[in-house]
Amino acid sequence: MAVIAQKCPEIKVNVVDINPSRIAAWKTDQLPIYEPGLLEVVKEAHGRNLFFSTDIEDAIREADMIFISVNTPTKTYGVGKGRAADLKFIELSARQIAEVSTTDKIVVEKSTLPVRTAQSIKAILGEEGNGVKFQVLSNPEFLAEGTAITDLHDPDRVLIGGDQTPEGLEAIEALASVYAHWVPREKIIQTRLWSSELSKLTANAFLAQRISSINSISALCEVTGADVDEVAYAIGSDSRIGPKFLKSSVGFGGSCFQKDILNLVYLCEYFGLPEVASYWEQVVLMNDYQKRRFAQNIIHTLFNTVSGKKIAMLGWAFKKDTNDTRESAAIYVTDHLLSDMANVSVYDPQVPEESMIEDLNYLQTRPARENKEMLTVHQDAYEACKDAHAIAIITEWDEFKNLDWQLIYKNMKKPAFLFDGRNLLNHEELEKIGFKVKCIGKG
Ligand code: UDX
Numbered sequence: 001m002a003v004i005a006q007k008c009p010e011i012k013v014n015v016v017d018i019n020p021s022r023i024a025a026w027k028t029d030q031l032p033i034y035e036p037g038l039l040e041v042v043k044e045a046h047g048r049n050l051f052f053s054t055d056i057e058d059a060i061r062e063a064d065m066i067f068i069s070v071n072t073p074t075k076t077y078g079v080g081k082g083r084a085a086d087l088k089f090i091e092l093s094a095r096q097i098a099e100v101s102t103t104d105k106i107v108v109e110k111s112t113l114p115v116r117t118a119q120s121i122k123a124i125l126g127e128e129g130n131g132v133k134f135q136v137l138s139n140p141e142f143l144a145e146g147t148a149i150t151d152l153h154d155p156d157r158v159l160i161g162g163d164q165t166p167e168g169l170e171a172i173e174a175l176a177s178v179y180a181h182w183v184p185r186e187k188i189i190q191t192r193l194w195s196s197e198l199s200k201l202t203a204n205a206f207l208a209q210r211i212s213s214i215n216s217i218s219a220l221c222e223v224t225g226a227d228v229d230e231v232a233y234a235i236g237s238d239s240r241i242g243p244k245f246l247k248s249s250v251g252f253g254g255s256c257f258q259k260d261i262l263n264l265v266y267l268c269e270y271f272g273l274p275e276v277a278s279y280w281e282q283v284v285l286m287n288d289y290q291k292r293r294f295a296q297n298i299i300h301t302l303f304n305t306v307s308g309k310k311i312a313m314l315g316w317a318f319k320k321d322t323n324d325t326r327e328s329a330a331i332y333v334t335d336h337l338l339s340d341m342a343n344v345s346v347y348d349p350q351v352p353e354e355s356m357i358e359d360l361n362y363l364q365t366r367p368a369r370e371n372k373e374m375l376t377v378h379q380d381a382y383e384a385c386k387d388a389h390a391i392a393i394i395t396e397w398d399e400f401k402n403l404d405w406q407l408i409y410k411n412m413k414k415p416a417f418l419f420d421g422r423n424l425l426n427h428e429e430l431e432k433i434g435f436k437v438k439c440i441g442k443g
Contacts, residue, residue, distance in 0.1 A: 001013050001015050001050070001067065001069075002015075002038065002041045002042045002045060002050060003041055003149070003152040003153065004178060005045035005048075005049050005050035006041050006044050006045045006050075007181045007182040008049075008178060008181045009045075009048065009049055010049070011049060011178065012049050012051070013045070013049060013050050013051070014051050014052075014053060014059040014062065014063070015050070015051070015052050015053075016052075016053050016054065016055065016056045016059045017052075017054065017056075018054065018056065019054075020054050023052045023053060023054050026042070026052040027046070027052055033322075033323065033324070034321075034322060034323040034350050035145065035146070035148050035149065035321075035322065036146065036147075036149065036321055037148075037149035037150070038148065038149060041149060056096065057096070057100045060096065060097055060100045060101060061100055061101065061102060061103075063105060064103075064105060064106065064174075065105065065106045065107075065108060065174065065175065065178075066097060066105055066106070066107050066108065067108045067110045067139075068090060068093045068094070068107065068108065068109055068110060068111060068121075069110040069111055070089035070090060070092075070093055070111055071089060071111065072085040072086060072087060072089065072090060072111045072112060072113060072259075073085070073086050073259070074086065074258075074259050074262055074263075080266055082262070083262045083263065083265055083266035083269075084114070084262075084263065084266045085112075085113065085114050085259070085263050087113070087117060087120070090109075090111060090113065090117065090120075090121065091120070091124065094107070094120075094121045094124040094125060095124055097125065097134075098124055098125050098134075101130070101132045101134075102130070102132065103132060104132055104133040104134070105132070105134055105135075106134070106135045106136075106137060106171045106174060106175065107121060107125065107134050107135070107136050107137070108136075108137045108138075108139045108175060109121065109136065109137070109138045109139065109140075109197070110139055110140070110141060112140060112141075112200050112201070112204075112256065112259075112260060113138075113197055113200075114197070114201070114263050114266070114267055115194050115197040115198045115201070115267060116194060116197070117197065118136045118137075118138055118161075118193045118194075118197065121136050122134070122136050133167075135162065135163070135167055135168060135170075135171035136162070136163075136193070137160060137161065137162045137171055137172060137175055137193075138159075138160070138161035138162070138193050138196040138197045139158070139159065139160050139161075139175060139196070140159055140196060140197070140199065140200035142155065142156070142157070142159075142200075142203065143155075145254065145319065145321075145322040145324055146319055146320060146321035146322045147321070153182070155183060155187065156187070157187045157188070157189050158176075158179045158183050158187060158188045158189065159189050159191065159196050159199060159200075160172050160175050160176055160179075160188065160189070160190050160191070160196065161190075161191045161192055161193045161194070161195055161196020161197060161199075162190070162192075162193055162196075163192075163193060164192055172190050176188045176190065200260070201260045201261075201263060201264045201267075202264070204256050204257050204260040204261065205260060205261050205264055205280055205283065207245055207257065208252055208257040208258075208260075208261055208283050208284075208287070209280075209283045210245045210246060211245060211246075211247075211248075211249065211252045211257075211287070212252075212282075212283045212284075212286035212287055212290075214228065214231075214232055214246050214247070214248045214441075215248050215249065215251065215286060215287070215290045215440075215441075216286050217231060217248070217441070218248040218290075218440050218441030219289075219290075219293065219441075221441040221442060221443060222440075222441060222442065222443055223443070224443060225443030226441075226443065227441065227442050227443075228248045228423075228440060228441025228442065229248070229423060229441070229442075231441075232246040232247065232248065247422075247423075248423065248440045248441045249290075249329070249421060249422055249423075249440060250290065250291060250294045250329040250333065250394055250421030250422065250440065251287045251288075251290040251291040251294070251329040251332075252287055252318075252329075253318030253319070253325075253326065253327040253328040253329050253330075254318045254319065254324070254326060254327055254328075255324065255326040255327065257287075257327075258284055258287070258327050259327075261280055261281070261283055261284050262281075262284065264277075264280050265277045265278075265280050265281045265284075268280070288332075290329075291329045291332040291333055291336075292332070292336065294329070294333055294392075294419070294421055294440075295332070295333045295336035295337055296336070297419065297438060298311065298333075298337065298390060298392060298417075298419055299336075299337070299340050301390075301417060301419075301436075301438060302389060302390060302417065305340070306337055306340050306341065306342035306389075306390075307340060307341035307342065308341065308342075308343065309342055309343065309389040309390070309413075310342075310343045310344075310345060310387055310388045310389055310413075311337055311342045311343070311344050311345070311388060311389065311390050311391075311392060312344075312345050312346075312347070312381075312384045312385040312388040312390070312391045312392070313330060313333070313334060313344055313345070313346045313347075313384070313391075313392050313394055314346075314347055314348075314381055314384065314385075314391060314392070314393045314394065314395070314397070314400050315330060315347075315348050315393060315394040315395025315396070315397055315400070316328060316330040316331075316346055316348035316351040316355075316356055316359075316394065316395065317330075317348055317350060317351050317395050317397075318330075318395070319395060319396065320395055320396045320397045320398065321397075322350070323350035323351050323352075323355075325351055325355050325356070325359050328359070328394070328395075329394055329421065330346075330348075330356075330359075330394040330395070331359045331360065331363065333392065333394060333421075334346075334360065334375070335360060335363050335365050338360075338365070338366065338370075338371070338374050338375070339365060339366075342374075343374060343376065344374065344375050344376070345375075345376040345377070345378055345383075345384045345385075345388065346375065346376070346377050346378065346384060347377075347378045347379070347380060347381045347383070347384035348395065348397075349397055349399060353377040356375065356377060357371055357372055357375065360375065381399075381400065381403055381408070382403075382404075382407065382408060382411070385408045385411065385412060386411045386412075387411065387412065387413060388412050388413065388416075389412070389413045389416075389417065390416075390417035390418070390419060391408070391412075391416075391417070391418045391419065392419045392421060393418070393419065393420045393421050393422055393424055393425070394421050394422070395422070396422040396424045400424060400425070401424060401425060405425075405429070405430060405433055405435075406433055409433045409434055409435060414434075415436050416434060416435050416436065417435070417436045417437075417438065418430060418435045418436070418437050418438070419438045419439070420437065420438070420439040420440070421440060422440075423439045423440055423441070423442075425437075427439060427442075
């Protein structure tokens with residue numbers, strides 16, 4: 001919304017949220033999320049045509065177009081538990097829009113939703129609306145965290161789905177003309193409603209599938225002596241495959257991939273396609289395996305026990321340049337190590353201690369008190385690594401490349417092990433210093 005406001009000064013953008021502290025934070029220099037370049041965009045438009053408020057009803061009444069951007073987490077209860085998306089926030093938003101609106105509106109689904117949700121939104125708006133007409137569009141977001149602003153400024157494509165009726169096409173055009181302020185027309189793809197909804201799930205499933213595919217090969221490389229980075233380069237040079245998204249890692253994280261695939265799996269099961277469901281589920285299972293394998297490798301290498309040993313984790317965010325920790329591999333690797341009675345000390349440049357503890361508590365593997373006792377969080381990498389038996393690199397933060405690795409080595413227990421979950425560092429140099437290095441997909 002901040003980028004729309006930046007690029008379309010004549011459009012008034014009201015961002016509303018039920019959470020007053022979040023809204024208050026958007027008006028300061030300490031935005032509620034860390035995203036490079038975002039503060040500058042917000043500052044440019046804030047007070048001009050970008051406004052933040054908790055007055056949801058007023059904003060609904062005033063709007064011609066409403067973007068629903070609430071979260072759709074995986075259901076943790078009842079039917080579809082662990083798989084289906086929980087749509088309660090979407091439903092509440094739709095009901096509120098229906099109750100409050102006094103003029104016709106275009107309602108845009110921005111949250112990632114399972115296919116055919118637009119149908120439910122339409123049903124709610126149609127039943128409750130006071131004679132007001134609504135058009136529902138699907139406009140999934142493809143930005144990646146950490147590069148959100150450049151992705152938004154220069155997207156590969158914008159996708160808009162809507163009813164193929166005259167009113168639907170008119171609504172699609174209204175939204176397309178907003179993006180056309182800065183996105184070339186040929187990049188604005190228009191589809192039917194359900195195709196657009198399904199495309200978002202499919203795009204994320206394909207992207208995650210590439211990572212799980214290369215990660216599966218990393219396991220084979222480790223036992224055979226091939227090098228997964230060489231394999232990725234060799235196959236990525238085939239223009240049909242392409243070089244992007246082939247970086248083997250400790251496992252993908254983030255709020256989208258796992259959730260969207262589980263959703264796809266649920267949809268396939270629901271519509272009686274068990275073979276298709278299990279095909280896609282394998283992408284998530286392979287990712288779980290990769291995280292588990294990484295943790296087990298640490299335990300195995302440290303002479304089959306990490307009990308009472310200090311393991312330093314560099315990075316907690318699910319990727320660099322974000323403070324988002326949702327589904328981060330760090331959570332699962334740490335949980336595994338704590339279950340083996342390790343003392344884990346963490347440093348991440350952006351993630352606060354409370355988030356780390358919350359992430360672990362959410363798993364409910366052990367009492368919250370024990371998580372707090374066994375996890376130590378440091379404000380710098382050198383402290384985190386001091387007296388450690390091993391270091392695990394989980395997030396590919398640039399600053400880890402420029403650490404004084406000689407000094408870190410000097411202050412560690414020997415033999416000093418380093419497990420590079422991102423193949424981020426120069427392993428030959430580290431080995432010259434004295435480190436015993438283990439990385440992903442290298443024999
Ligand atoms: C993803 C999609 O890229 C984006 O289009 C969609 O809108 C939301 O989901 P995001 O989750 O922000 O974006 O990050 P992304 O860059 O896709 O990375 C996801 C995870 O995969 C991270 O943990 C990342 O480290 C990992 N990854 C990515 C790899 O392990 N290897 C790769 O080659 C690429």
